[in-house]
Amino acid sequence: MSKEKVLDVMKKAGKALKAGEIAEAAGLDKKEVDKAMKVLKAEGAIVSPKVCYWEPK
Numbered sequence: 150m151s152k153e154k155v156l157d158v159m160k161k162a163g164k165a166l167k168a169g170e171i172a173e174a175a176g177l178d179k180k181e182v183d184k185a186m187k188v189l190k191a192e193g194a195i196v197s198p199k200v201c202y203w204e205p206k
Contacts, residue, residue: 150185151175151177151181151182151184151185152185152186152188152189154175154177154185155171155175155177155182155185155186155189156189156194156195156205157175158171158174158175159171159195159203159204159205160205162174162204164204165197165198165199165202165203165204166202166203166204167201167202167203168182168183168186168201168203171186171203186203193206194206
């Protein structure tokens, strides 16, 4: 599923990323990344250190 891929990209980056950067790095559509991030946010798996940037918790 794309949420694992999104989380993996975030972990490998080692820094907070924007959804667009995650989509590019994961080779996914931004809409797909947004959906995956929504689930990850609900699960508490990712946090936002600053506006529009996300990283694994």
